[in-house]
Amino acid sequence: MEKEISQAVIRRMPRYYRYLGELLDDGVERISSNDLSNRMCVTASQIRQDLNNFGGFGQQGYGYNVKYLHDEIGKILGLDQTHNIIVIGAGNLGQALANYVKFERLGFRIIALFDVNPALQGMTVRGIKVHMLDELDDFCKENQVDIAALTMPKEKASITASHLVDLGIHAIWNFAHVDLELSQQDVVVENVHLSDSLMQLSYNIVKNQKQK
């Protein structure tokens, strides 16, 4: 088994991937650890430490090869695979996710939305069909589903998540306002709590007020 890498490091990897992608788009072929550090506003030593978790990718006196590092980090993040996503909850947030073309470019393909609201039946979002929730079981049998995004009220989130796991979906991207805790060891959950991020913002607003 590989060495356990801290979630703090993992949280920073998508940001590296994003910055390296922008460098690639700008036609930059290599970058020194100092230049990357300035651009990303983290210390060069932090970058070296983070990347050393995966074996390190720099060469003394050369820096980093942008394309190589971008591709390697992409592999670490599983972006060399395609992930099929279904979205449970076809309200504004579910539709917003379906409309993000950016996800598709990263290999995340939203293949269906589900809702209980009959008014949404037959609707499509960017060509992606909204199904009724009672079609979920059949859909999951007939299609490869890798990730379920939950954009539904918190009251139903836990029970829906358990049902999805029973259907064989082992990755949950949870937007409901509750920490999903699933007992199965091989299920991964990523919680996105928008109000938590709003509270962090207001903490920093108050801190600023105090410093004035």
Added chain:
Amino acid sequence: MEKEISQAVIRRMPRYYRYLGELLDDGVERISSNDLSNRMCVTASQIRQDLNNFGGFGQQGYGYNVKYLHDEIGKILGLDQTHNIIVIGAGNLGQALANYVKFERLGFRIIALFDVNPALQGMTVRGIKVHMLDELDDFCKENQVDIAALTMPKEKASITASHLVDLGIHAIWNFAHVDLELSQQDVVVENVHLSDSLMQLSYNIVKNQKQK
């Protein structure tokens, strides 16, 4: 000036607030540090350390008074103030934010949406009006705006953020796919990168596959 508290601690505070709120709803008046620890799946020592940053709130042999701790953390997070929010970008995501009643209960009041799309002019979302972007300057002069949420394409995000800062808005909640870096010291930015969280999820998917 107060001791600088790490952002890692700040990131955990909204979660404490959320769990304590649930305990309050359940009628729980006090809780031992061990019970809170079990419920939140963090160690009791982590809880004590986190809360000690703010002076600590527990009593040996008593545990925590749920309402008191909830209120105190609320104050730390600035939830004893009302924050007026405008949303720039009235697409699905902007509308999803406007529809979250939860934010209002925390003191975050969305007072207007803005967009450049004339088709949205005059529309309302949960009674909140969509304005055209050219009305932004006047609106900010006539209304107290504390936070601007950016739910617009990344190409326009940086220039819009700078303009908002010029209009006196010192807190940005950024959903655009770019790290906003504003030079003004008294501006706070909270970035929500949905694709970063999706990449963390896929990292954990791949890690699980390897362990099988």
